[in-house]
Amino acid sequence: MDAAPAPESVAEMKEALARAQYLADESAALVSFLAQRLGKPILVEGPAGVGKTELAKAFSRATGRELVRLQCYEGLDEAKALYEWNYRKQLLRIQAGGESGWEEVHGDIFSEEFLLERPLMKAIASSEPVVLLIDEIDKTDQEFEAMLLELLSDFQITIPELGQVSASSMPIVVLTSNNSRELTEALKRRCLYLWLDYPELEREMEIVRLHAPDLTEALTQRLVEVVRMVRALDVKKPPSIAESIDWARTLLLMGAEDIDRETFAQSMSIIVKHRTDIDLVAERVGLKLPGASAQAPG
Amino acid sequence: MSAAGASPFGPRAEAGPPGLAAKLLGFCDELRDEGVAVGTSEILDAFAALEQVPWTSQDDFREALAATVAKSQEDRRLFELLFERWFFRAAESEAIERGVGERGERQEGGQLDIDELREQVRQAIVEGRDGQMRDLARLAIAAFGRQGEGSGVVGVDVQRIRRTLGLSTRTQPSTEDGGAEPPPIDREQLNRFERHLRRELERDLIERTSTLPPSRPLADLDRALPTSPTQDLAAVHRAVSQMKRRLATLGHEQRGRRSGLTVDVRRTMRASLETGGVPLRLRHRPKRPRRPEIYVLCDVSTSVTSASVFFLSVLHALHDSFRKLRSFVFIERISEVTDVFEHERDFRAIADRISSEGGVADVSGYTDYGRVWLEFLTEISDDLDPRSTVIVLGDARTNGREPHTEVFAEIASRAGRLFWLNPEPKLYWNYGDSVMAAYERHCDGAFECWTTRHLESFVNVVAGGVPRD
Numbered sequence: 175m176d177a178a179p180a181p182e183s184v185a186e187m188k189e190a191l192a193r194a195q196y197l198a199d200e201s202a203a204l205v206s207f208l209a210q211r212l213g214k215p216i217l218v219e220g221p222a223g224v225g226k227t228e229l230a231k232a233f234s235r236a237t238g239r240e241l242v243r244l245q246c247y248e249g250l251d252e253a254k255a256l257y258e259w260n261y262r263k264q265l266l267r268i269q270a271g272g273e274s275g276w277e278e279v280h281g282d283i284f285s286e287e288f289l290l291e292r293p294l295m296k297a298i299a300s301s302e303p304v305v306l307l308i309d310e311i312d313k314t315d316q317e318f319e320a321m322l323l324e325l326l327s328d329f330q331i332t333i334p335e336l337g338q339v340s341a342s343s344m345p346i347v348v349l350t351s352n353n354s355r356e357l358t359e360a361l362k363r364r365c366l367y368l369w370l371d372y373p374e375l376e377r378e379m380e381i382v383r384l385h386a387p388d389l390t391e392a393l394t395q396r397l398v399e400v401v402r403m404v405r406a407l408d409v410k411k412p413p414s415i416a417e418s419i420d421w422a423r424t425l426l427l428m429g430a431e432d433i434d435r436e437t438f439a440q441s442m443s444i445i446v447k448h449r450t451d452i453d454l455v456a457e458r459v460g461l462k463l464p465g466a467s468a469q470a471p472g
Numbered sequence: 473m474s475a476a477g478a479s480p481f482g483p484r485a486e487a488g489p490p491g492l493a494a495k496l497l498g499f500c501d502e503l504r505d506e507g508v509a510v511g512t513s514e515i516l517d518a519f520a521a522l523e524q525v526p527w528t529s530q531d532d533f534r535e536a537l538a539a540t541v542a543k544s545q546e547d548r549r550l551f552e553l554l555f556e557r558w559f560f561r562a563a564e565s566e567a568i569e570r571g572v573g574e575r576g577e578r579q580e581g582g583q584l585d586i587d588e589l590r591e592q593v594r595q596a597i598v599e600g601r602d603g604q605m606r607d608l609a610r611l612a613i614a615a616f617g618r619q620g621e622g623s624g625v626v627g628v629d630v631q632r633i634r635r636t637l638g639l640s641t642r643t644q645p646s647t648e649d650g651g652a653e654p655p656p657i658d659r660e661q662l663n664r665f666e667r668h669l670r671r672e673l674e675r676d677l678i679e680r681t682s683t684l685p686p687s688r689p690l691a692d693l694d695r696a697l698p699t700s701p702t703q704d705l706a707a708v709h710r711a712v713s714q715m716k717r718r719l720a721t722l723g724h725e726q727r728g729r730r731s732g733l734t735v736d737v738r739r740t741m742r743a744s745l746e747t748g749g750v751p752l753r754l755r756h757r758p759k760r761p762r763r764p765e766i767y768v769l770c771d772v773s774t775s776v777t778s779a780s781v782f783f784l785s786v787l788h789a790l791h792d793s794f795r796k797l798r799s800f801v802f803i804e805r806i807s808e809v810t811d812v813f814e815h816e817r818d819f820r821a822i823a824d825r826i827s828s829e830g831g832v833a834d835v836s837g838y839t840d841y842g843r844v845w846l847e848f849l850t851e852i853s854d855d856l857d858p859r860s861t862v863i864v865l866g867d868a869r870t871n872g873r874e875p876h877t878e879v880f881a882e883i884a885s886r887a888g889r890l891f892w893l894n895p896e897p898k899l900y901w902n903y904g905d906s907v908m909a910a911y912e913r914h915c916d917g918a919f920e921c922w923t924t925r926h927l928e929s930f931v932n933v934v935a936g937g938v939p940r941d
Contacts, residue, residue: 184525184532201535204525208536211524214517217543253738261742265749283745362543363513366521369545408824 181207196232197381205368206233215326215347220370222352223414227309230348234305243307244293246314252321256331257295260288284335298331303343312351319361326364372405381415386422396433397422401445403459413445421445435463499558508547514540590637597665609668612637630669765859766797771866773803773839783865788822801826804840806847839869842876849883856886864892868908875907884914893921
């Protein structure tokens, strides 16, 4: 990839992100800009489906950096996140070079050739600067967070047999969290903090417009308003931005002219995905929509 | 800039040379006073970040500062409150010091057509344009805010002006014209306008009196816990996370060695490299520190209504920190709500679900402690062991029913430790139907607990905790 020139101001950052199909709000653009300037990790928190992961992806597209992604889950450990010795290969090496001396073999099998790179290691060792996405950090346990500290503040990893591996190029680190548990102070201290929330009406309309440009203006507005109505209800899983976009595309495919009760009932399952939610939404939102014909659909 | 010593505006002016750096440090100080953890590294980051943005843009300035200093939503809320106040003050005090004012230049606003102004304000609010709102707020104040210098109390004036302008969130036919009903205004947007009004009024007041009102910490009401659950969960969380560390390390000393170890195949194979692939030395999975098991029983009856919100937020925070936590709510019966907490993150949703499906109240809605102990003991007696900690949140008011102290004693003896947090001040214990004394004898500790400070002191006592023999 050819690296685009680094944005020189917040406005340029915003533009660059927009070119990468991501409409950032002021604070998101600003924090991205700061992260790139200061070389500090970003910690993005917010409800599910507001585009936290997407920000990192857009960032990588905007800056022309490769994206290295580490998906976190409970029980994730160093061997899967950092590095692992390629034990089979090491064994082969020992057996193949039977007559060479121990010293030689020892020095040999603990060299980088026998190292299996996992995402974090890969991000550090890459010769090109990358964007490292550590997704859903709140899913791991605190021990793992502690392990990340060295990486986040100094961009280096200590391997007992090899010594320290320092980043040859500064990666931009984006951590996302659904806020399902409080992260440790130590981790937060090292990061710039960004809270992403559901976008304002206007901005969400722009986003939908960007991804479904064929939808008429009136319908776009209607759609976003309905989605916001659903979010305002007490539903188990509020519709995310991605679902708004999906819905917009569905409406296009259906050739819908307006969101009336019938269209809504047919396509509602795109934005509402819980049995109980569907009932609630049908009752509270569905009835506010204009009926397609004189009779409301059963 | 004049000498800092001559400044009548607060002691912080002497802290360093006047300028942005000093202001920022002062601001961070104030944040710390309000309980936001701002470390030196955060401050350094803030300076580094501010170098990257044009300081003339207020939004950028604020966002850059927030990104480096306020690292959770609660922090951010406090940050907003203080930011407004601090930098507004900073600007105003500078203005007074330099004798800059705009009083004389203001034109007579009396002839202004009120209806037109009203319409303009409404327009600006709906469009949400800050600059315009500010200007209009000034106009409004000039027009009819200060006849006779106003009331002198900013809050009162704000409301008066708002009423005069006929701004309201509800659609109501305004007094004069019943015909064309103006569309309702979004509450959020109206708040924004009110903020502008308040700010301009304050500015006015400061200019008039040439002094800044004394800076005081955010009102306790703003951050009190029992009344507003979502506001200061952070404080509860902090206290609880402290508690977590303490509970986790307590009782660790005697954990067994070697017994119950499992072989880690992966590491054994790797270790076998030294011996040419023959696994001579077994490697074991490292023993994870044992997490304490905690049972929390929380009274949610009407006698503790005000406190139960606080208690629920404590529970909520506990659930964040401990995996092995089982929580129960009770009134007349007991009901396990562990699931609710595990599946809901949002505090309000939890409160709703507990009240709707807890199923803990029978007929009377009065707490029956005796029955609760009996049920609790039958339900989980097998799980209680010396490793477990039981925490009771309740007021020990039995409503004249049998307290079943002996059952409580049984629970206490089976559990490793038992703590009682009482939402009533100690003074009221054992008055009326409170049987705190009877229960207290069996507890490892009983504490009054109705603010975060109490919670913290509870944590401290637990920290020095003497395990029960």
